[in-house]
Amino acid sequence: MATQTNNPYVQQVDERVERASIDLRRTAKTASQTALDASEAVRKTTLDVLRAGVGAYLAVAEETTKTYTNLVARGEEVEWPQQLVERPRAFVQEQFTRFEKQSEQAVEAVKTQTEELTGAVEAQTEEGKKLFEKTAKDLQTQVEKAVAEALHRIGMPTRQDVQTLQATVAKLNKQVDDLRKA
Secondary structure (H helix, E strand, O other): OOOOOHHHHHHHHHHHHHHHHHHHHHHHHHHHHHHHHHHHHHHHEEEHHHHHHHHHHHHHHHHHHHHHHHHHHHHOOHHHHHHHHHOOOHHHHHOOOOOOHHHHHHHHHHHHHHHHHHHHHHHHHHHHHHHHHHHHHHHHHHHHHHHHHHHHHHOOOOHHHHHHHHHHHHHHHHHHHHHHOO
Protein backbone atom coordinates (compact mmCIF):
# COMPACT_ATOMS: atom_id res chain seq x y z
CA MET A 1 0.00 0.00 0.00
CA ALA A 2 3.08 2.24 0.13
CA THR A 3 3.13 5.10 -2.35
CA GLN A 4 5.88 4.91 -4.98
CA THR A 5 7.87 8.09 -4.45
CA ASN A 6 11.44 9.18 -3.96
CA ASN A 7 10.55 11.55 -1.15
CA PRO A 8 11.91 9.98 2.06
CA TYR A 9 9.39 11.84 4.25
CA VAL A 10 6.45 10.51 2.29
CA GLN A 11 7.92 7.01 2.45
CA GLN A 12 8.44 7.38 6.19
CA VAL A 13 4.83 8.52 6.69
CA ASP A 14 3.60 5.64 4.50
CA GLU A 15 5.60 3.17 6.60
CA ARG A 16 4.22 4.63 9.83
CA VAL A 17 0.67 4.47 8.47
CA GLU A 18 1.18 0.84 7.46
CA ARG A 19 2.56 -0.07 10.95
CA ALA A 20 -0.29 1.77 12.62
CA SER A 21 -2.78 -0.05 10.39
CA ILE A 22 -1.27 -3.42 11.36
CA ASP A 23 -1.33 -2.47 15.05
CA LEU A 24 -4.92 -1.34 14.75
CA ARG A 25 -5.93 -4.64 13.12
CA ARG A 26 -4.19 -6.57 15.93
CA THR A 27 -5.95 -4.48 18.55
CA ALA A 28 -9.30 -4.98 16.82
CA LYS A 29 -8.71 -8.73 16.77
CA THR A 30 -7.83 -8.69 20.50
CA ALA A 31 -10.89 -6.56 21.25
CA SER A 32 -13.09 -8.92 19.26
CA GLN A 33 -11.74 -11.91 21.21
CA THR A 34 -12.33 -10.08 24.51
CA ALA A 35 -15.93 -9.41 23.47
CA LEU A 36 -16.39 -13.08 22.55
CA ASP A 37 -14.97 -14.13 25.93
CA ALA A 38 -17.35 -11.75 27.71
CA SER A 39 -20.36 -13.04 25.79
CA GLU A 40 -19.33 -16.61 26.65
CA ALA A 41 -19.19 -15.67 30.36
CA VAL A 42 -22.68 -14.13 30.14
CA ARG A 43 -23.97 -17.22 28.30
CA LYS A 44 -22.51 -19.51 30.99
CA THR A 45 -24.03 -17.42 33.79
CA THR A 46 -27.40 -17.49 32.03
CA LEU A 47 -27.23 -21.28 31.71
CA ASP A 48 -26.32 -21.57 35.40
CA VAL A 49 -29.35 -19.45 36.31
CA LEU A 50 -31.57 -21.65 34.12
CA ARG A 51 -30.13 -24.81 35.68
CA ALA A 52 -30.73 -23.40 39.18
CA GLY A 53 -34.37 -22.76 38.28
CA VAL A 54 -34.82 -26.29 36.94
CA GLY A 55 -33.08 -27.66 40.04
CA ALA A 56 -35.44 -25.69 42.27
CA TYR A 57 -38.45 -27.05 40.38
CA LEU A 58 -37.17 -30.62 40.68
CA ALA A 59 -36.48 -30.18 44.41
CA VAL A 60 -40.03 -28.95 44.98
CA ALA A 61 -41.45 -31.81 42.91
CA GLU A 62 -39.39 -34.31 44.91
CA GLU A 63 -40.56 -32.87 48.25
CA THR A 64 -44.17 -32.91 47.07
CA THR A 65 -43.87 -36.55 46.06
CA LYS A 66 -42.33 -37.48 49.43
CA THR A 67 -45.06 -35.61 51.32
CA TYR A 68 -47.78 -37.29 49.26
CA THR A 69 -46.23 -40.73 49.81
CA ASN A 70 -46.02 -40.11 53.58
CA LEU A 71 -49.64 -39.01 53.72
CA VAL A 72 -50.78 -42.10 51.84
CA ALA A 73 -48.76 -44.30 54.23
CA ARG A 74 -50.33 -42.62 57.27
CA GLY A 75 -53.76 -43.05 55.79
CA GLU A 76 -53.13 -46.76 55.35
CA GLU A 77 -52.18 -47.10 59.03
CA VAL A 78 -55.57 -45.85 60.20
CA GLU A 79 -58.21 -48.38 61.20
CA TRP A 80 -60.87 -46.90 59.02
CA PRO A 81 -64.05 -48.79 59.80
CA GLN A 82 -63.99 -48.58 63.59
CA GLN A 83 -63.03 -44.88 63.75
CA LEU A 84 -65.45 -43.96 61.02
CA VAL A 85 -68.30 -45.74 62.73
CA GLU A 86 -67.67 -44.42 66.24
CA ARG A 87 -66.86 -40.79 65.41
CA PRO A 88 -66.96 -40.09 61.70
CA ARG A 89 -67.15 -36.31 61.92
CA ALA A 90 -64.33 -36.02 64.47
CA PHE A 91 -62.16 -38.45 62.50
CA VAL A 92 -62.54 -36.55 59.25
CA GLN A 93 -61.93 -33.25 61.05
CA GLU A 94 -58.72 -34.60 62.64
CA GLN A 95 -57.44 -35.84 59.30
CA PHE A 96 -58.18 -32.53 57.59
CA THR A 97 -56.52 -30.57 60.41
CA ARG A 98 -53.40 -32.76 60.29
CA PHE A 99 -53.28 -32.54 56.51
CA GLU A 100 -53.75 -28.77 56.63
CA LYS A 101 -50.82 -28.35 59.07
CA GLN A 102 -48.56 -30.58 56.99
CA SER A 103 -49.54 -28.74 53.83
CA GLU A 104 -48.79 -25.37 55.43
CA GLN A 105 -45.39 -26.61 56.57
CA ALA A 106 -44.62 -27.94 53.10
CA VAL A 107 -45.71 -24.66 51.50
CA GLU A 108 -43.55 -22.66 53.91
CA ALA A 109 -40.57 -24.92 53.20
CA VAL A 110 -41.07 -24.46 49.46
CA LYS A 111 -41.43 -20.68 49.90
CA THR A 112 -38.21 -20.53 51.90
CA GLN A 113 -36.31 -22.61 49.34
CA THR A 114 -37.72 -20.53 46.49
CA GLU A 115 -36.72 -17.26 48.18
CA GLU A 116 -33.20 -18.57 48.79
CA LEU A 117 -32.85 -19.74 45.20
CA THR A 118 -34.30 -16.49 43.88
CA GLY A 119 -31.76 -14.53 45.91
CA ALA A 120 -28.93 -16.68 44.59
CA VAL A 121 -30.14 -16.33 41.00
CA GLU A 122 -30.47 -12.55 41.35
CA ALA A 123 -26.96 -12.34 42.80
CA GLN A 124 -25.52 -14.40 39.93
CA THR A 125 -27.40 -12.31 37.37
CA GLU A 126 -26.09 -9.08 38.93
CA GLU A 127 -22.57 -10.52 39.00
CA GLY A 128 -22.83 -11.47 35.32
CA LYS A 129 -24.11 -8.01 34.45
CA LYS A 130 -21.21 -6.33 36.30
CA LEU A 131 -18.71 -8.62 34.58
CA PHE A 132 -20.17 -7.78 31.17
CA GLU A 133 -20.15 -4.01 31.90
CA LYS A 134 -16.55 -4.14 33.14
CA THR A 135 -15.44 -6.13 30.09
CA ALA A 136 -17.18 -3.69 27.75
CA LYS A 137 -15.54 -0.74 29.49
CA ASP A 138 -12.11 -2.41 29.35
CA LEU A 139 -12.62 -3.17 25.68
CA GLN A 140 -13.53 0.44 24.94
CA THR A 141 -10.46 1.66 26.84
CA GLN A 142 -8.20 -0.73 24.90
CA VAL A 143 -9.58 0.40 21.56
CA GLU A 144 -9.26 4.09 22.48
CA LYS A 145 -5.69 3.54 23.67
CA ALA A 146 -4.75 1.64 20.50
CA VAL A 147 -6.23 4.33 18.25
CA ALA A 148 -4.40 7.05 20.19
CA GLU A 149 -1.11 5.12 19.92
CA ALA A 150 -1.62 4.56 16.19
CA LEU A 151 -2.32 8.28 15.65
CA HIS A 152 0.74 9.18 17.73
CA ARG A 153 2.96 6.87 15.64
CA ILE A 154 2.00 8.59 12.41
CA GLY A 155 2.57 11.97 13.97
CA MET A 156 -1.06 13.06 14.35
CA PRO A 157 -1.95 14.80 17.58
CA THR A 158 -4.46 13.12 19.87
CA ARG A 159 -7.50 14.80 21.36
CA GLN A 160 -5.55 15.20 24.62
CA ASP A 161 -2.67 16.88 22.74
CA VAL A 162 -5.08 19.34 21.09
CA GLN A 163 -6.78 20.11 24.40
CA THR A 164 -3.42 20.71 26.07
CA LEU A 165 -2.39 23.05 23.27
CA GLN A 166 -5.72 24.90 23.49
CA ALA A 167 -5.24 25.39 27.22
CA THR A 168 -1.68 26.66 26.68
CA VAL A 169 -2.80 29.09 23.94
CA ALA A 170 -5.58 30.41 26.15
CA LYS A 171 -3.11 30.91 28.98
CA LEU A 172 -0.65 32.71 26.67
CA ASN A 173 -3.44 34.92 25.28
CA LYS A 174 -4.36 35.94 28.80
CA GLN A 175 -0.74 36.78 29.59
CA VAL A 176 -0.46 38.87 26.39
CA ASP A 177 -3.67 40.72 27.30
CA ASP A 178 -2.34 41.35 30.79
CA LEU A 179 0.93 42.70 29.38
CA ARG A 180 -0.93 45.01 27.00
CA LYS A 181 -2.96 46.43 29.86
CA ALA A 182 0.12 47.08 31.97
